[in-house]
Amino acid sequence: MIDLCQLPERIARYVEPEPFSGCWLWVGSCDSGGYPLTGTGSLIVHRAMYEMYIGGIAEGFDVHHKCRTRICVNPNHLEAISGITDRKLRLIEQTHCKHGHPLEAPNIWFRKNGRRICKACTRALPYYNRRTEEQKRKRRERRHELG
Ligand SMILES: [Zn+2]
Ligand SMILES: [Zn+2]
Secondary structure, eight states: OOOGGGSOHHHHTTEEEOTTTOOEEEOSOBOTTSOBBOTTSOOBHHHHHHHHHTOOOOTTEEEEETTOOTTBOOGGGEEEEESOOHHHHHHHHOOBOTTSOBOSTTSEEEOTTSOEEEHHHHHHSHHHHHHHHHHHHHHHHHHHHHO
């Protein structure tokens, strides 16, 4: 475990510890994505903290917040994950679609990229209905031709 008093002063003065979650909340500036930046804006703090206290970040790895708090810079709450962005991780961990249907079998289709598609929502899409209507019509016509 890394202790807050081990931090260099230039970082420690922007850190506000959260006693319940153990998060070290960054009260300095943030980038457009809401991630903590140092005063000069040149360094993403949680990545720097990870490199300083845990180890180097291999290429293609992202530093992810286990505590889900973007402005947290506590190295104990960080982990490097290969090729998976926070966004993808959220999609994986999603249990329901944005309309509240469960994202689990039998209500899902898998896309090639691993994304889950909500069947209930897809059926409600106008283009899907149009397509199936069209298919039905074609099938009817074909049957008609065959006599
Ligand atoms: Zn945290
Ligand atoms: Zn849905």
